[in-house]
Amino acid sequence: MIAVPSLAVGARRLHDTGKSGWWQLITLVPLIGGIWLIVLFCQPSDPKENRFGTTAKAA
16 A cells, blocks of 8 residues: 555655666665665755756755
């Protein structure tokens, strides 16, 4: 039930940092994958437009 919205929010957050939403598959790597995804989520957004479009910080 909550998996699809979580994937959508995760992909949007990764797009804000200039990364592909496919990076969420890193969680399939035991232990380290989940930690690395949290690190990616905590990175600051790009201050300008990236290949995925305008970020919330640029608006």
